[in-house]
Amino acid sequence: MSMQYPALPPMQTGVRGRCPRCGEGHLFDGFLTLRPSCEACGLDYSFADPADGPAFFVICFACVPSVLLGVWLEVTFSPALWVHLLVTAPFMLLTCIPPLRPLKGWLVASQYFYKAEEGKLARRESAG
Template sequence: MTSGHTGNEEGQPGIAAAALSGLCPRCGARTLFAGPARFAPKCRVCGLDFSRFDVGDGPAALLILIIGALVAGLAIWLQLTADPPYWLQALIWIPVTTALVIGGLRIAKAALLASEFRNKSGEARSGQ
């Protein structure tokens, strides 16, 4: 399979597919996560050690800023256009914000881990 990327071997999912579906970047099995946004220790299928990868807090910080600005803007817009009671605003925006942060964090962390694996960077090189 020729795609122009030196790390793309047969059977490995692309970064977008791995991020959106929580796929192991080596074998493509749906084994990346053990919780809502927590990586599994290793792939149950191919044995890839996910703990070698360090995605850090970059995805979380960026997502909080983006989602916070988006939700604040939408909440202000809703308040100015429909004037709902404050309890309704809380009832709407607390679950929406939580879902967006957890969903976005899963995608961002998975994309970063898949990218590290694909590019053989840092911790991904050690132990292979």
């Protein structure tokens, strides 16, 4: 007899790095490495393939403002290189690295929730 689990929203589980099935176990081993399975319910995480999704979203939404800050700082004040190292570099690190884990967790949980899988070609039966 298999245990029934309630459907947990991906934002509730994935962003927190929790198992998308039970919400109790951990999704990650380290910062971005997925565990092989959930230690609480045993869900095999081999279905998960977020690929470059988290990095793409971070590039689109976090790196662009970081680059704009650096360009604005350079054009407006023409500061020395060390000012960029003290202002732009930490801003870029703080806006680009922390969102990676929650985004990856959300994408993995969304794959589970929506039963996403690799696309397959549909072939038509020949009439005749």
